[in-house]
Amino acid sequence: MDPNPGMRGNLHNMLAQAGITKIDYAVSSGTAIRQLAKKPFDIVLCEYDLGNGSGEQNGQDGQQLLEDLRAHKLLPPSSIFIMLTSEGVYSKVIGAAELTPTDYVLKPFTVDMLQQRMRRAITRRAIFLPVHQLAEAGNINKAIEECRSREAANPAYATDFARLRAELLMSKGEYAEAELVYQVIVINRAIAWAQMGVARCQFAQEKYADACATLEGLLAANPKFMSAYDLLARTHIALGAQETAKKILEDAVAISPNLVGRLRHLGEVALETGDVVAAEKAFKQVVAKAKYSEFRDPEDHVKLVKTLVAKGDTGQISGVIRDMERSLRSSANVDACRAVAAGMLHEMTGNRKGAATEFTNAVSAIAVSRGLSTELKVGVVHSCLNAELDAQASELMINLMNDTDSGVSMDDAVQVFEKAGRHDLAEGMSKEIKHQVEELIEHATEQRSQGDLRAAVDTLNAGLRKAPANMSLALAATSAILKQLDDLGWEAQLGKHCATLLGRMRLLDPHHAALAQLEAQFAHTQRKYGIAALVESEHQRAGDVRPVGDQVPRDKVQSA
Numbered sequence: 001m002d003p004n005p006g007m008r009g010n011l012h013n014m015l016a017q018a019g020i021t022k023i024d025y026a027v028s029s030g031t032a033i034r035q036l037a038k039k040p041f042d043i044v045l046c047e048y049d050l051g052n053g054s055g056e057q058n059g060q061d062g063q064q065l066l067e068d069l070r071a072h073k074l075l076p077p078s079s080i081f082i083m084l085t086s087e088g089v090y091s092k093v094i095g096a097a098e099l100t101p102t103d104y105v106l107k108p109f110t111v112d113m114l115q116q117r118m119r120r121a122i123t124r125r126a127i128f129l130p131v132h133q134l135a136e137a138g139n140i141n142k143a144i145e146e147c148r149s150r151e152a153a154n155p156a157y158a159t160d161f162a163r164l165r166a167e168l169l170m171s172k173g174e175y176a177e178a179e180l181v182y183q184v185i186v187i188n189r190a191i192a193w194a195q196m197g198v199a200r201c202q203f204a205q206e207k208y209a210d211a212c213a214t215l216e217g218l219l220a221a222n223p224k225f226m227s228a229y230d231l232l233a234r235t236h237i238a239l240g241a242q243e244t245a246k247k248i249l250e251d252a253v254a255i256s257p258n259l260v261g262r263l264r265h266l267g268e269v270a271l272e273t274g275d276v277v278a279a280e281k282a283f284k285q286v287v288a289k290a291k292y293s294e295f296r297d298p299e300d301h302v303k304l305v306k307t308l309v310a311k312g313d314t315g316q317i318s319g320v321i322r323d324m325e326r327s328l329r330s331s332a333n334v335d336a337c338r339a340v341a342a343g344m345l346h347e348m349t350g351n352r353k354g355a356a357t358e359f360t361n362a363v364s365a366i367a368v369s370r371g372l373s374t375e376l377k378v379g380v381v382h383s384c385l386n387a388e389l390d391a392q393a394s395e396l397m398i399n400l401m402n403d404t405d406s407g408v409s410m411d412d413a414v415q416v417f418e419k420a421g422r423h424d425l426a427e428g429m430s431k432e433i434k435h436q437v438e439e440l441i442e443h444a445t446e447q448r449s450q451g452d453l454r455a456a457v458d459t460l461n462a463g464l465r466k467a468p469a470n471m472s473l474a475l476a477a478t479s480a481i482l483k484q485l486d487d488l489g490w491e492a493q494l495g496k497h498c499a500t501l502l503g504r505m506r507l508l509d510p511h512h513a514a515l516a517q518l519e520a521q522f523a524h525t526q527r528k529y530g531i532a533a534l535v536e537s538e539h540q541r542a543g544d545v546r547p548v549g550d551q552v553p554r555d556k557v558q559s560a
Helices: 005-017 029-038 062-071 087-096 111-136 140-153 155-171 175-188 192-204 208-221 226-238 242-255 260-272 276-289 299-311 314-327 332-349 352-367 374-386 390-402 410-419 423-449 453-466 471-488 492-508 515-528 533-538 554-559
Strands: 043-047 080-086 103-107
Touching: 005 111, 029 043, 029 062, 043 062, 043 111, 062 080, 062 260, 080 111, 103 111, 111 140, 111 155, 140 155, 155 175, 155 192, 175 192, 192 208, 192 226, 208 226, 226 242, 226 260, 242 260, 242 276, 260 276, 260 299, 276 299, 299 314, 299 332, 314 332, 332 352, 332 374, 352 374, 352 390, 374 390, 374 410, 390 410, 390 423, 410 423, 423 453, 423 471, 453 471, 453 492, 471 492, 471 515, 492 515
Parallel strands: 043 080, 080 103
Antiparallel strands: none
């Protein structure tokens, strides 16, 4: 992709000389994204200075486009992405080590130079392609095994296969195993990406002090390994050190100022710490830099408005809202964000009627929107409560509670109203939750009576993800799991999940009448399959619901 027709012609001739004839063109980041959304490409050649396709150099650059492609998963791991750039620009982007395209090719370049780089990338792609194909098809376990075998068969790429194996393990949530793979790599050679992998696994396991130590060591040796700053900031936030996180992000932005995601995170942390000056600066840069992105997020405007409200700057708020209306294509998301921003402005100026109208509009738009953040929606709930829109607040919170992707549990929903001093609404929410739980259990019981044990377990697990501390759901789920294990054969992950639920119930109500019976049944089931030794360690665990894994066939278990 290149906005210059002359350069596109030269590239076409070079590729033709290399025997490549199936070529598509994109004159801007927008056209490139639309083409990549329709079908995958084996190789993408991208000019760094993209402009906006009209000859003006004011659109996205290639690095920002690559950020969008990575964030929205439009570039499969098997695709080759080569950045074409001048030497002056190269010194800036490669120094920051951001986003890791497959390669950079410096201009001016010859046919032989381009062929050499592409040949090297294609050779490497062919070696890793079978693993990527298995992973893209959802066969993660097979992909991991393929990595193991290819590590031995390709010693020159053994470290790279180990890296891919660790990433696949992380995708399954097996962080301890992935950390071990990265640690072995680091022992042999202190590679920055392997140290970063160790830190990511430590963070995922909530070993925050270890993650901090790993990342600080990494940055001491590699001060321009930018993703380490981002994770170090997140780690300090997890430890409650927001001010430290803000300083880390500010240091990162000073080194590499163009990554929109990092600027957005800096703005959020700055606003949380009360640094409205830094927050305003960051969010203004986000809005400006994302202007030419196909994935502009109207929530960025809302965050800027929220910052200006904290600053007390009513004059700028109107301008931000006008810019949102003019520059963003109409959609439910944009309508919701515009209403939220306008509602905040009315609220700030004391126009309660106007605020109530806009927040009511926001709730209506959110109901048909897709992809708006939980943070924004919870903020609208609070705004509705302030505007005495109780029905709208309850409606939105119930929708959040029932949205499996929101991360809002039933307990969270009740606490929002309790913390707002609205015990009456909290009680109403509790009654709604009790009704939903009863319906879930009734539905699962019907599935179980029809012999569909897996469906019953799935139904109850879905409920537990929304209400992990609900004793009735935990009891029903444990009973259904034990029935499935007894009738259909032992499954390791399902057995672990059952042990986790038993541990959780012991914490919730250690004297519950059904608990001892379920524990005895679980022990009997494990003895039945000859794995009673696993019970003791798993009985000590109590935590979040985990997705169940692959089934171990009954005959394999019984013969073990």
